[in-house]
Amino acid sequence: MKKHxxxxxxxxLGAARFASAQTLWSQDFxxxxxxxxxxxxxxxxxxxxxxxGINTAxxxxxxxxxxxxxxxxxxxxxxxxxxxxxxCKTSTIDLTGVNNAYLKFECYFFQxxxxxxxxxxxxxxxxxGGNTWSDLATVAGNGGWHTVYVSLASIGNSANAMIxxxxxxxxxxxxxxxxxxxAIFIPVTNEIQLTDATPHAGDPASYRVxxxxxxxxxxxxxxxxxxITQFTAKYSDGTTTWSDVINCNVAPFTTYTFTNPTTYSIxxxxxxxxxxxxxxxxxxxxxxxxxxxTVTGVSFVPxxxxxxxxxxxxxxxxxxxxCFHG
Numbered sequence: 356m357k358k359h360x361x362x363x364x365x366x367x368l369g370a371a372r373f374a375s376a377q378t379l380w381s382q383d384f385x386x387x388x389x390x391x392x393x394x395x396x397x398x399x400x401x402x403x404x405x406x407x408g409i410n411t412a413x414x415x416x417x418x419x420x421x422x423x424x425x426x427x428x429x430x431x432x433x434x435x436x437x438x439x440x441x442x443c444k445t446s447t448i449d450l451t452g453v454n455n456a457y458l459k460f461e462c463y464f465f466q467x468x469x470x471x472x473x474x475x476x477x478x479x480x481x482x483x484g485g486n487t488w489s490d491l492a493t494v495a496g497n498g499g500w501h502t503v504y505v506s507l508a509s510i511g512n513s514a515n516a517m518i519x520x521x522x523x524x525x526x527x528x529x530x531x532x533x534x535x536x537x538a539i540f541i542p543v544t545n546e547i548q549l550t551d552a553t554p555h556a557g558d559p560a561s562y563r564v565x566x567x568x569x570x571x572x573x574x575x576x577x578x579x580x581x582x583i584t585q586f587t588a589k590y591s592d593g594t595t596t597w598s599d600v601i602n603c604n605v606a607p608f609t610t611y612t613f614t615n616p617t618t619y620s621i622x623x624x625x626x627x628x629x630x631x632x633x634x635x636x637x638x639x640x641x642x643x644x645x646x647x648x649t650v651t652g653v654s655f656v657p658x659x660x661x662x663x664x665x666x667x668x669x670x671x672x673x674x675x676x677x678c679f680h681g
Contacts, residue, residue, distance in 0.1 A: 393446030466496025545637030
């Protein structure tokens, strides 16, 4: 059979550092050949449910998994069995006096669909040692390893907190999910990270005729526990610095893409390296606030045109770049 999957947008782009966050608990599955001692699971599958190992031991034909040292995984493609209730649960975790913790982990999940059914992966939480559970987050697929952040506010201040990983194939032949590098941490309040600066060097938007204007911008990631409502985006060519205040509302552990109101005017022919950075009140870690890009002054700009070619009696559409001197 041929399986089709739909890739949804990632909640998080790229791996993010903890900055000065306080780590309370972690599990990276290294040195293990089964789920950690004290953990438990329930499953309807005939393959044992959740397993621990390396990618070559846990993957299958239609569910290839990129290497990630040892990790936790349930593979529906490999067994084509009933994984509608694969539920893996940690041992109890003491979160007494903690109300603002987050769970962070690396996830490998397609969120694929088969016969109109989409596979589902949820993070669940318990504050009473596993007697009752509630859904904390529904995880979106990305087709590769990506970082997921989940608020644990609803199970905070508990001496018997537990985390549950619940996979459901909907009764269809789906793919599965991999989990690695789990950690519970308390984030700092204010922390901004610049993950990208645009235009990227070499992109068409980075080339302009001398005197032309380039629109600058970037993407930030909010690593703090407070919403980011304002920051300053700056860039410099080594002589002049341009600065813009950006108003926004970025929730914790989400990204935001922006453009600078102030454009960069190409002063001369050739490459112009630019340093890009962001500043925010209360952010005490500037090591992740910088990025680099290059814009280039040219004497002409490419004009993307469409031509038609006739070959063997058939007309085909061909895209080409024609250069016009300015």
